[in-house]
Amino acid sequence: MKEDFLHFLWQFKKFDLAQLYTTQGEKLTIISSGLYLQKAGPDFFNAQIVIGAQKWAGNVEIHRKSSDWYLHNHETDPNYDNVILHVVWEHDMEVFRKDNTELAVLELSKFVSGKMLENYQTLMMDKTWIYCEKQITLVDGFVLDNWKERLFFERLEKKSRLIWNTFSETLNDWEALLFCLLAKNFGLNSNGETFLKMALSIPFQKIRKESFEVKNLEALFYGRVGLLYNENEDVYFQDLKGRWDYLRNKHILKRIYVDPVQFFRLRPSNFPTIRLSQLANLYHSKPNLFSKIIESKSLAEFYKIFDVSASDYWSDHYQFDKQSRRKEKKLTNAFIDLLLINTVVPLKFAYAAYVGDDISEEIVQLLSEIPAEKNIIIDKFRDFGIVANNAYETQALLQLKNEYCNKKRCLECGIGLELMKN
Known part of the structure; x- marks a missing residue:
């Protein structure tokens, strides 16, 4: 017991x-x-x-x-x-x-009562994935929907707490904070921490000053993560290397030590060369990005904001001096969806709390417009009869699995409590 x-x-x-x-x-x-x-x-x-x-x-x-x-x-x-x-x-x-x-x-x-003990033993019986896997579809839809809403905001609050840690490192500059969070998410799991260190190491006022020339931003980003320290005869590489040598002296940027960026096992579209160029073009073409994001509400507005491509050089390259078949390296809607889920929505939520606004309905509406995420956790829930229709629901299910099912918190879970009551 x-x-x-x-x-x-x-x-x-x-x-x-x-x-x-x-x-x-x-x-x-x-x-x-x-x-x-x-x-x-x-x-x-x-x-x-x-x-x-x-x-x-x-x-x-x-x-x-x-x-x-x-x-x-x-x-x-x-x-x-x-x-x-x-x-x-x-x-x-x-x-x-x-x-x-x-x-x-x-x-x-x-x-x-014996019935209460039976309910508990049934709930905690042997499982293949989660304890309530054979009973979860018995939970009333109204109860399940209410619990999903709470799970969603629990996950959002957790993400917001992580944002506040970075906020202090940016000296409470919201534009700088957005830049750092976007950099991390442009790097995905493989290069996210390296991209974040890169972003934190460049004072954001320097980004503002150099944003008039996209090659300057690329030089800053590539140089900071160590992609311009090798020897290479490629003309574009040499141009960026020269700009990097000039900019690091101009802005007195001391060398930092970051983990080498990863290419291995990444799809070419996620190579750090491509993602950093897209990030540079975003900040070159979209000044006052933080204000635009705070003011925007619909998915269509966000797709327009993030409608950017890597520089033309990368149309037929994925790495320096290695030519490939020509293809525009544009941010896809699927990648923008990830940025919205992992960066934009948590940031908007944190900023609203900072200024005393409640944008809960706006956020739920936005995430409800985004297609459901695809991963093994969401697939397993579907196998047990719980189908997520959009990103709002997938975020709730991820919170359920990671914070309740994995930690055996069945008797703190709305689903577990409902099954015990019945």
């Missing part, structure tokens, strides 16, 4: 409340089960109960066995001095406070 199940039983009072009594034989009435704060100290704070004729207010501690009180050394911890009730599944010994008075104990196993 796991403690999270006991927490669930106590929090939602899923046991026979009419005939409760303590292990000492005194009648027990629960007025309030208290607040489940999930912090250090007792499990539930500010509970109110009546034992016999005496009303008590204080904290409740929950364990599988009474002896766990001593196993966890609560008898020496002053945080547990105001515990008024010890809730356990199995009462295997008496527990005493520091003043030698006996602590009242509720042995839950005597008051929980």
Whole structure:
């Protein structure tokens, strides 16, 4: 028997409340089960109960066995001095406070129905992927939709917290923050951290000053990630190398150490050479990008903002001095969708919170217009009958799998709670 199940039983009072009594034989009435704060100290704070004729207010501690009180050394911890009730599944010994008075104990196993135990055992039975895989389609659609909405905003808030860390590194400059976040996402998983270090190492005012000439931006980006330090006879390479030598001296840019950019196992369209050129062209062609993004709301507006291509040199190259079949290297709608999901939407959400606005409906509407993401997690949910229709729903399902299913938080999950109730 796991403690999270006991927490669930106590929090939602899923046991026979009419005939409760303590292990000492005194009648027990629960007025309030208290607040489940999930912090250090007792499990539930500010509970109110009546034992016999005496009303008590204080904290409740929950364990599988009474002896766990001593196993966890609560008898020496002053945080547990105001515990008024010890809730356990199995009462295997008496527990005493520091003043030698006996602590009242509720042995839950005597008051929980067989059906409730069956529901729990069914929910936590052997799985191939997630515990509720055989039951998840039984959950009412209204309940599931409400839980998806909460999951979506949980994931968005988590992404926003990561944004604030970068915000301080950009000296609270929103334009600089956007540049850093876009750089990271242009690099995808393989080169994202290297691109982010590159972006953080170039003061954004330098980007503003050099944005009139796209080759200057390319030189800054390629130089910063170490792509211009090799010898190469390519004319375009030599031009950028000369610009890089001039710009790093002009802006007093000290050399930084970053992980080498990766080409291996990447599709050519995702090569760092192509993505950095597209990023350079974005900042060359779209001044005041942050303002445009904050003001835009529809998917069509964002597709227009990110309608950029790599420089013409890259139309028949993927790497320096290696010619390929000619093809315009334009940002695809699928890649723009990734930028919106991972950069634009979290940034807009964080900025709205910063200025005190609520753009929840706007964000849900935007993500609902974006096609569903394709990955193994979304495919597996579909196999078990949960089909995501758009990016709003896929983001919710990713949060569900990563933060609840993987961490076995079934009794904190809206789906798990609904299955237990039924």
